[in-house]
Each structure stands twice: as structure tokens, then as C-alpha cells.
Amino acid sequence: MNVHDSEKIAAKLIEQGYNLTDDINFADLILFNTCSIRQKAEQKFYSELGKVKLIKRKKPQLKIAVAGCIAQQEGRAFKKKRPFVDIILGTQNIDQLDTLLNGGIAIDQKDDVNALELTAERQDKVKAFVNIMFGCNNYCSYCVVPYTRGRERSRSSQSILNEIQELGTAGYKEITLLGQNVNSYKSDCSFPKLLSLIHQIEGIERIRFVTSHPKDLDDDLIDTMSQLQKVCNHIHLPLQSGSNAIIKAMNRIYTYEQFKEKTIKLRKTIPEIAITSDIIAGFPGETDSDHNQTITALKEIQFDGIYAFKYSKRPKTKAATMDGHIDEEIKVNRLKEILEVQELTTGNINKKLEGNIFNVMVEGRSETNKNRWCGRTTSNKIVNFDPLPSLIPFAGMFIDIKIIQGFRHSLDGEIVKP
Ligand code: SF4
Known part of the structure; x- marks a missing residue:
């Protein structure tokens, strides 16, 4: 969710004439899109903010912006404690960034999903995130999300389909539907129906979604997943604990036995x-x-x-x-x-999985060895493989790979000669 919000923030800044830079010393504006899901993420952010404060001392015209969940959570108090921060931008206020570029605060929660339907500057050219809903109503007792991202709001199916249609036309092959709890999507159609509508869009070959709440995973969704060939063979289903007493204290509304079933x-x-x-x-x-x-x-x-x-x-x-x-x-x-x-x-x-052949969507060069390539199976397993002299892969290509070795974090394979 945060990665995709960053893509929307980037698009908003580019609209205003900014360019992205990897070199902090060239930046006229440094924007942190923060996460507060765990304390460690917060600590990391505060440590980076401290470094940027020192840069601003030498370069007073530098603008510093803080967006995302910490900005939402801390609100105006954040600016009071840290006056060197120019812009505070809440999770539902990315659309207002252009009006705040000289400094200001926008942290009001919005019920209108239209304000959150923004253009994104996507870095990847074959895989894209698409929001289908925002916020969460579940109030799991450990989780800060309902306080930082507000109540559940779903986008209309037509608006989602229009966005995915454009992505298909632009050459995207895989989309990941995003929501804090995608299977409680409630709009003009159900989540399984939405999947079947997306399935008809030309060019899109793979459909993924995150995250699903176990209590909302019903037979209709399981059957739809099995019938729609483009819906990937992977589900992320957070259990959180194997003890019913703890699951109850977490307010997760299922038992371990129901989850296992x-x-x-x-x-x-x-x-x-x-x-x-x-x-x-x-x-x-x-x-x-x-x-x-x-x-x-x-x-x-x-x-x-x-x-x-x-x-x-x-x-x-x-x-x-x-x-x-x-x-x-x-x-x-x-x-x-x-x-x-x-x-x-x-x-x-x-x-x-060794010896099995999987259809893999190539994502790019392997992270650990740039002479090799990597892609993913529909079940979301990372596969590394060598190119063939007669077959040079490219991102977005679908290729059959035989698994030679299964490791803990990835698979090693070889191209099955066509
Ligand atoms: S369902 Fe997920 S986002 Fe919502 S409160 Fe529970 S853990 Fe947080």
C-alpha cells in the first residue's frame, strides 16, 4: 500500500515540475512516506529524519515533507516538535500535495474515495498495483491501520476496470489488487464478481490480491479463484497465532480450527x-x-x-x-x-518442486547475479535461471522453466527449450 502511495506522490510531484533523484544531495525536496505498523519502522524513519535535518542546516531552502501513517498518527504535534519539517501529509491527502509545496499540513480523513483515485508514476513496466479499497473496519487489537487509514471504503468496479484496462493497453501483464482486507470489498459488486470482470481484460495475464482476512474468505471466493485461470495460485492469509485465546485477544474473529479448515x-x-x-x-x-x-x-x-x-x-x-x-x-x-x-x-x-516445470513471468535480471534472470511462478515463488543463446528473456515474457534446485527463499531452474 505504501509503495503504491509513493508512486502516487511521485506522479503528483512530477506534475508540478519535479524530477526524481536517487542522490539526496541534489534534492530540493525530500519526502518520507512513512510506515508505523511496527516500532522498528518508526525508529528507522526518525533516524533518517535526523540525518536530513543536518543537510537542511547547510541548505536552508531544502523542503522536508513527511507523509504516510506517522504523519497521520502524529498530526500537528509532529510539526510542533520538529519545526524544520515543512510539509505534513496524511494518508488520505496526497491529492493536496500540490497546494502544500511551500509548506503546510493536510491530515483530514476523507470518506470520498474519488480523492484517493490518483495517477501513479509506476516504476515497474509489467507489474502494477491497483487499489480496490482503502481503510479497515476490523480493529485487530494490535493494529494501528484503522486509526491511520480510516474506515473501509471501496472503489466502484467501473473505476477499477477503467484503470486496469489502461494498464493492459500500456503493456502491463500482472496486477496486484490492494486493500487492507480485499475480500471484504463492497461496492456495486462482490469481490469474486470483480475478479471475474477483471479476468476479461485483454493484456492482463495474472491477477494477484493482498491482503485477505480469514474471516471473509468464503467458498465463493475459493471457487472463483479455481475457475479463473488468470487469478494466481497464491493467497496470503494471516493467521497471527495458533492459540485460540490469543486469536480472540487479537480480535481476529476466527478460531484456529476454522482457519485450518x-x-x-x-x-x-x-x-x-x-x-x-x-x-x-x-x-x-x-x-x-x-x-x-x-x-x-x-x-x-x-x-x-x-x-x-x-x-x-x-x-x-x-x-x-x-x-x-x-x-x-x-x-x-x-x-x-x-x-x-x-x-x-x-x-x-x-x-x-524439483523436476517440475512452471510457467514463469520474467521480472528482470536476478538480484544476486546480473548475468542471470529471475521471474515468478503463479504461486509467487521466485525462480532464478540462465538465458539461452537462442532465447534472451525480457521483463513480461512468459517462459517454461524446469526447477533444478529448491532453496529456502528461491528456486533455481533452467529454460525448457521451446
Ligand atoms: S484486518 Fe489487517 S489492517 Fe485491518 S485491523 Fe486487522 S491487521 Fe490491521
């Missing part, structure tokens, strides 16, 4: 699906037994991958005021165990 149904209906998840280690009140239930859940469900983090206290959230906050050392140890168990599972799952 959904993963079974997903795998039965879409046998090649990859399921990934999020886990929080050391939520307030989490006992050793709760933690062990998470470990059991990871072993039972066998996710393809997880994002796991230590619980981090967020302002305004219910969990921040709960009793039983866990010692840092215990959180570190629990996280370590969670990651170790998952690494083993991911390694085993990827090993089993």
Missing part, C-alpha cells in the same frame, strides 16, 4: 496453491503453551512462507494497554523458533 478447502480446490501467512511472536499475555500452539499450527498447516515479527506496541491500540506484555528476550527467542520451524517447512516444500 479454510486452508484444507483451498488446497483441495486449488491443489497447486501456495499459502503464506503472518505470525506475531509474543503478543501480550502469550504463554509458553500459546506459543507452542503456534509452533504446532505451523507444522500442521505447512505454509509456503511466513512474515513473522515480534509484537510491537502501537499507539491508540487496545493491545498496547493490555496486561502481560512479554519480555523482549522471550519475544526474541519465540520469534527465532517460529522462523526456524518455518524455514525448514519452506525448504522442504521448495525441494519437492
